[in-house]
Amino acid sequence: MTDVLLVEDDPLLREATQLSLERYGYQVRTAADGHAGLARFRECAPDVALLDVMLPRLDGVSVVRRIREVSRLPVLMLSARTDPVDVVLGLEAGADDYLTKPYDIPVLVARIRAALRRTTDFAEPVAYEAETLLRFGDLTVDTASMDIHRSGRLLELTPTERRLVLEFAAEPGVVLSRTTLLERVWDYACGGDPRVVDVHVQRLRAKIGHGRIVTVRGFGYKLAL
Template identity: 80%
Template sequence: MTDVLLVEDDSLLREATQLSLERYGYQVRSASDGQAGLAEFRDRVPDVAVLDVMLPRLDGVSLVRRMRDESRLPVLMVSARTDPVDVILGLEAGADDYLTKPYDIPVLVARIRAALRRATAVDRNGPHEDETVLRFGDLSVDTASLAVRRAGRRLELTPTERRLLLEFAAEPGVVLSRITLLERVWDYACGGDTRVVDVHVLRLRAKIGHDRIRTVRGFGYKLAP
């Protein structure tokens, strides 16, 4: 069973969400504050974490930073606040996606499944006889083992960052719109908040080089060939 860590301080919402996720077949551990959530995480790293932004004792942004220091697990943040600053802070801290409250459980489940698919798709290691390495200057992307190196040094990317880079590497020089990237990387069937794309592109640039992914104003992004 997929192990979900749910950290939510609203007791009614926490219990309702846990019961609903369990009906979908997930094994759910829950915590009511950030410190308790961190303890649960360290006791056993879950397959995916769902964190509220506004948590007592340790807020959700600080919690995701702690988790990111120790694991690449998929993290989905939820918040009743729609202020762009809160959204961007959560994504920059290392969250893979976010949802605004109130949310429908089927939507939450769909986001969890998409995050798990991204993690599974990039969680492969070991040698491959037919590995293909794409090179862009000092940047190399191994599409078989999914190792990414810059000047020979292996980069530690999150599953979402790797999936995003693979999309760019598959079509170097081709402009990919934010909507296209939402559909391909985050599995959004009908659009979504493009700030998710913008923040992840910024994080990816910081790791592979700011000049690697170029902004095409009014259209989207492209990988410099």
């Protein structure tokens, strides 16, 4: 059974979301503030975390930063705030997704499943041979083990960042639109916020080299050969 950590200070919303997710078969553990959420994270080792942004004692952005210090756990931010700055702050802190309130439970479940699929993909490497290695300058991508090295050093990437690298490496030099990346990496076949792509690409550039992913204005991004 998938273990979900839900950190939400609104008691009515917390209970309603917990009951709804449990109907979908999830085991849900809850906390009402940031400090309690971190304690539950350490106790339960959940499979995915849902964090409200505006939490008492320790806000959601600070919580996700603490989690990222020790774990690649998929994290979804939940917030009534829709300002682009808030979205960027959440994603830059290490969140994998950002969902605005009020949200539909089926949409939330779909986002959880998408995050878990990405994590599961990287947790189950298969047997591979040498030809699975792709090289782009100082960057080496192993399409089987999902390991990515830069100048011989293994990079610490989140599941979403790894998925992005693999999409770019599969079609080097080809421009991939934000819509295409949303569909392939985040499984948003019916739309999504393109700012999610922009923020994750910027974070990825800082790790694999700013010149490795090229912006093609008006179209999208491509991996430099």
